[in-house]
Amino acid sequence: MFCYQCEETMNGEGCTKNGMCGKKGEVADLQDDLIYVLKSISYYNQKARKAGISEASTDDFMFDALFSTITNTDFRATGIQERIDRGFELQNEIKQKLLDNNALDENDLPDIATVNPQNLRDRNTGILATEDEDIRSLRELLIFGIKGIAAYAHHAMMLGNTNKKVNSFIEEGLVATTDDSLTEKELIALVLRCGEKGFDVMAALDMANTTTFGHPESTQVNIGTRSNPAILISGHDLNDLKQLLDQTEGTGVDIYTHGEMLPANSYPEFKKYEHLVGNYGGSWWQQKKEFESFNGPILLTSNCIVPPKKTYIDRLYTTGSVGYDGATHIVAKDGKKDFSAIVEQAKTCEPPVQLEKGTISGGFAYNSVLSNADKIVDAVKAGKIKKFIVMAGCDGRHKDRQYYTDFAEALPEDTVILTAGCAKYRYNKLNLGDIDGIPRVLDAGQCNDSFSLVIIAQGLMARLGFEDVNDAPISYNIAWYEQKAVLVLLALLRLGIKDITLGPRLPAFVSPNVLNVLVEKFNITQNTTVEEDMGRLLK
Ligand code: FSO
Ligand code: SF4
Structure with a gap:
């Protein structure tokens, strides 16, 4: 391997x-x-x-x-x-x-x-x-971006939304990685087109989500527990959540979200369900501890699944593209998934152990943020908000990701963090306060809702009179882990966004020469220390 x-x-x-x-x-x-x-x-x-x-x-x-x-x-x-x-x-x-x-x-x-x-x-x-290191690097960068497109397209497809141009690009890109006649320049062009399609597919998924479940609203999400037996649902697939909520209504079984499912709590359609209690625990890599203490069954609707402990594997269910030997896999029949086995098991389980209490705020996708744009624009004009820092992306288990908590804490009080993806768990429970009622962490949703961050940035900057988004008071300090984040990064590059700080490590699949191109064209920088990066990102 x-x-x-x-x-x-x-x-x-x-x-x-x-x-x-x-x-x-x-x-x-x-x-x-x-x-x-x-x-x-x-x-x-x-x-x-x-x-x-x-x-x-x-x-x-x-x-x-x-x-x-x-x-x-x-x-x-x-x-x-x-x-x-x-x-x-x-x-x-x-x-x-x-x-x-x-x-x-x-x-x-x-x-x-x-x-x-x-x-x-x-x-x-x-x-x-592929022997040539640079060609290999570009081919794999393209394939990883394509994997990201496929994941988001899969979620959109579950809600009946498809985009033929995006689907065709997946094939075109894959075939291109077998074509020895393509030059590095041609492959770079394809990689950037992949970013363009990435933006399109995130837009399509947003359209599918918002037309089906409404636009996310500013919401205080409960992070405590109740005393009913319950099911925990993780991953990104909102259609699975909808089916699970419908099948558990009136059964006495509560539902909690985990990891990347947290943003679901802010959609009007899901807020209607009284038994959707809130979010349990933190990001994907904490699941070993949190799935154990949850006590009830867990449904994984997409990545990230971590090899489970024996102690809870009999309570672990997967569906869609996810799978693990020993967990029960649930397949759709005629578009419907039968979650009755999970519900029956839940009824026999103890309620979750409470890990924390209180609320975290969410639901700051473009619709809710831009409908309050005047307030934000006024705060910028009055000098109360000096900078927006996009800190989207992934979380991970390595200790050096503490950097993101430290960075968020060290940011001056006239800055606002725009986030999406599981990266948020490094700072969404810190009390960073607000600026004239505008929370200092605006969470747009899942990693695919990075689309929303772009729309927010463009919307605010247009109101502030900036023509080029690179001139606006926005900096990017992105954390990546897997291939969907690669796609999000490519989408940002394709939009012409420069000076992105990326961490905690640069991708191993980017060869030194390809990195040089990324630096020359887009001025990508690896993160360093909080102090050093702060100086650069707040300029
Ligand atoms: Fe995170 Fe995992 Fe959403 Fe990723 S749960 S790391 S980019 O799968 O998909 O942000
Ligand atoms: Fe691949 Fe990452 Fe898993 Fe290693 S840790 S096998 S690079 S996915």
Whole structure:
């Protein structure tokens, strides 16, 4: 195995035997095979699109398969193998359809198109198969961004929203990583287009979420517990939450959110449910402790899942692209998921152990922030807000992420943090106060709601008369961990945002030469110490 797709990769270089995340070498190798098969499907499906015979079910499969390879998603060899098998079936079906429509010349196929279940083992499907370090870096950067697109597209698809251009780009990008004729310049252009599609897919997901569940509202989210038995729901999929809330109404079983599901508490549709009690615990990496003390069943709707302890694995359920051997996986039938087994188990469980009490504030997506824009603009004009700091992204388990808590605490009182993603857990329980009633931490939601932060920034800056967002009083101190955050970063770059500070480590998959390009074009900087970064970011 060789995997270097996340921020916690071994020694900042690459995991080679087993993953630091707990992924087994065998699963990592299968994931490489799966990505390889997806490249082959993409080759055929690009032709099918041109011939007007591509099917939506191919998109569904591609989203799920790509999503399953994201850090902390599907840890099961069987789960990945099943997708490889299904992938070959699909490859065959599309190929046959192309032949039936005279849209394929079988004598003129590139290598990637000729992979089949028999010769897959003979192929080097791993990342290191690309020898040139810079080409490898750009190919993987593109693939990781594409994985992010697929994850968000998957959530949007669950709510009935699809975007053909985005789906086609996934295939185009994957095929491009097999094309030896592409130059570094051409690959960089594709990487930036990936960022553009990333913005589009986040916009599509926002549209799906807000048309289905309403626009998030400023909300005080309870972080204490009640005395009923309960189910904890984590991950990003709001459609799963909706189904779970409907199926638990009136049963005496409460629902709590965990990790990236916290923002759900601010949507009008979810606020209607009296038994949605609030949020339990912190970010993904704290789940071992928090799932234990929760006492009731836990439903994971997406990453990040951490290899569970034996003590709660019998209470662990997965759905969608996530999976772990020993946890119960729930599959949709005709678009509906049956959570009755979880509900029945919950009734036999003790209520959660209370870890903390009080509230945290959320719901500061673009609609709620921009409807109060006058207040914020006045505070900026009066010199009461001097700077906005975007601190979106991910949290992680390494101690050096304490930096983000220290940074938030050290920020002067005339600054406002704009956040999204699980990075917020490093400072959303600090009491940073408010500026004329405007909270100093404005939490827009999940990592995909970084879209909202861009809309907020553009909206506020337009009102303040800035034409170029780089001239505005906004700085970026982004924390990354996995591939969705890579996509968010690419989206920001594509929007022309410069001077982003990134941490806690730079991606291992960015080669020195590619890094030079990112520095030259966008002036990306790695974070250092709170003092040093503060000086630069508050300028
Ligand atoms: Fe976090 Fe995990 Fe949302 Fe990521 S829970 S780290 S960028 O999966 O998806 O922010
Ligand atoms: Fe290592 Fe991260 Fe890959 Fe897991 S996802 S194997 S920790 S690089």
